[in-house]
Amino acid sequence: MISLTQSAARYVSKLSNKxxxxxxxxxSRKEFSGSQGRTLHFLLAQTEDIFQKDIEEEYSIRPSTATELLKQMEKNGLIVRESVAYDNRLKKIVVTEKALSYKRQVVEDLTTLEETLVKDIPEADLQVFFRVIEKMMDNLSE
Structure with a gap:
C-alpha cells in the first residue's frame, strides 16, 4: 500500500515547487520569469537551430504552454522567431542581443542552483536518482 506521507508524486511535486x-x-531582479530564464539558458547552450517543439520536449510542456512562454519572451525582447528557408511553416527561435547580455547571470544562477540542489549527495546516489526519475517519466509516458 502507498503511504500518503511518503508518496513519490507528493515529493516530486514539493521539489518542483521549491x-x-x-x-x-x-x-525577480530581472525582466523575465524563472521559466523564461531556464528556457533562455537552454537556448543559449544550443549550437543547432531550435524550434518550439524542442522547448516542448526539453521541459515536457504542452504546445499551448510553450506558445505562451515564447510569446512572453518575444514581448520581453529576449527572442525573435524567424522563418527557415526549407519550410515556411517552421519558425526557429533566435536569441536577441538583449538575451545575450543576460547569459553570464543566467548561467551563474542556474549553476548555483544546481550546486545547492546536489550539495552533499554522493555521485552514486545522484546516478540512482536520475535512473529512478527517468523510469518515472517513462512510466507516465506509457
Whole structure:
C-alpha cells in the first residue's frame, strides 16, 4: 500500500515547487520569469537551430504552454522567431542581443542552483536518482 506521507508524486511535486520558487527568486531582479530564464539558458547552450517543439520536449510542456512562454519572451525582447528557408511553416527561435547580455547571470544562477540542489549527495546516489526519475517519466509516458 502507498503511504500518503511518503508518496513519490507528493515529493516530486514539493521539489518542483521549491525549484520553481528558487528560479523565480533569481529572476525577480530581472525582466523575465524563472521559466523564461531556464528556457533562455537552454537556448543559449544550443549550437543547432531550435524550434518550439524542442522547448516542448526539453521541459515536457504542452504546445499551448510553450506558445505562451515564447510569446512572453518575444514581448520581453529576449527572442525573435524567424522563418527557415526549407519550410515556411517552421519558425526557429533566435536569441536577441538583449538575451545575450543576460547569459553570464543566467548561467551563474542556474549553476548555483544546481550546486545547492546536489550539495552533499554522493555521485552514486545522484546516478540512482536520475535512473529512478527517468523510469518515472517513462512510466507516465506509457
Amino acid at each position: 525549484l520553481r520558487r528558487k528560479l523565480d527568486a533569481f529572476s
